[in-house]
Amino acid sequence: MNHYFRLWLTSARYSIMRALMFRGDFFIWALVELFWMSVNLLMISVIYDHTKLVAGWSKYEMMLLVGTSMLIQRFLMGFFWSSIFEMGRNIRSGHFDFFLAQPGNVMFMATTRKIDPDSLINSAVAMAVVIYSVRQLGLHPSTADLALYVLLVACGVVIHYSMLVLCITPAFWITSAQGIEGSYFTLSEFSRLPRQAFHGLANIAFVWVLPVVVVSNAPASTLLHGFDLKVVGWLLVITVVWFSLAVILFHRGLRRYSSASS
Numbered sequence: 001m002n003h004y005f006r007l008w009l010t011s012a013r014y015s016i017m018r019a020l021m022f023r024g025d026f027f028i029w030a031l032v033e034l035f036w037m038s039v040n041l042l043m044i045s046v047i048y049d050h051t052k053l054v055a056g057w058s059k060y061e062m063m064l065l066v067g068t069s070m071l072i073q074r075f076l077m078g079f080f081w082s083s084i085f086e087m088g089r090n091i092r093s094g095h096f097d098f099f100l101a102q103p104g105n106v107m108f109m110a111t112t113r114k115i116d117p118d119s120l121i122n123s124a125v126a127m128a129v130v131i132y133s134v135r136q137l138g139l140h141p142s143t144a145d146l147a148l149y150v151l152l153v154a155c156g157v158v159i160h161y162s163m164l165v166l167c168i169t170p171a172f173w174i175t176s177a178q179g180i181e182g183s184y185f186t187l188s189e190f191s192r193l194p195r196q197a198f199h200g201l202a203n204i205a206f207v208w209v210l211p212v213v214v215v216s217n218a219p220a221s222t223l224l225h226g227f228d229l230k231v232v233g234w235l236l237v238i239t240v241v242w243f244s245l246a247v248i249l250f251h252r253g254l255r256r257y258s259s260a261s262s
């Protein structure tokens with residue numbers, strides 16, 4: 001673990017130095033993400049000017065949910081997004097050979113090569129939204145609740161990471177996976193919606209089969225209502241399942257990679 005931490009630290013240092021070399025690009029993207037987050041929060045304010053509850057969630061409960069969703073997304077974007085997004089292009093161009101020569105696990109090296117400091121900075125904004133919402137709701141979560149919230153947020157990041165890897169991995173078999181890559185964005189939009197808003201087939205599809213809703217609802221519900229064994233247990237199980245699927249499919253695809261030389 002110390003070896004991989006030092007490898008990641010080296011890559012992180014390179015990414016930060018590169019961001020400092022192109023400060024204008026860094027600030028523009030940070031502002032773009034901040035604007036997107038502000039629009040989501042503004043939409044909540046507009047909606048709750050006309051109603052008190054949405055699927056049983058009050059204004060600040062919804063802000064807590066959306067803040068949690070944004071926090072998970074910012075961590076995903078900050079630590080993994082650029083590396084995974086470029087992986088499809090590297091496979092098509094043959095530049096993926098570079099990762100085969102690295103002193104570590106190929107999947108780890110290929111998906112953690114770059115970090116985005118602008119997204120990590122905006123994760124502080126998402127955390128501020130969560131804290132503000134908790135205070136407005138008058139909640140006093142215990143240390144155990146906070147620890148469980150952090151664990152569930154980490155599970156959410158792992159699930160989103162796994163889903164994104166699964167969307168990119170078909171590039172090992174087909175010429176371009178851009179259409180499949182775009183499906184991730186569509187699915188991620190559901191993470192900002194309350195679980196109670198889904199019924200019937202939609203509940204089965206987006207809560208239990210594709211866990212895009214539960215990844216943000218479970219941490220938020222933990223702060224609101226305390227420990228729920230069913231929801232927490234399910235999230236932990238599907239975290240292991242989705243990550244295992246991502247690892248298995250990635251390594252199966254790796255066997256199909258023909259490299260730039262062929």
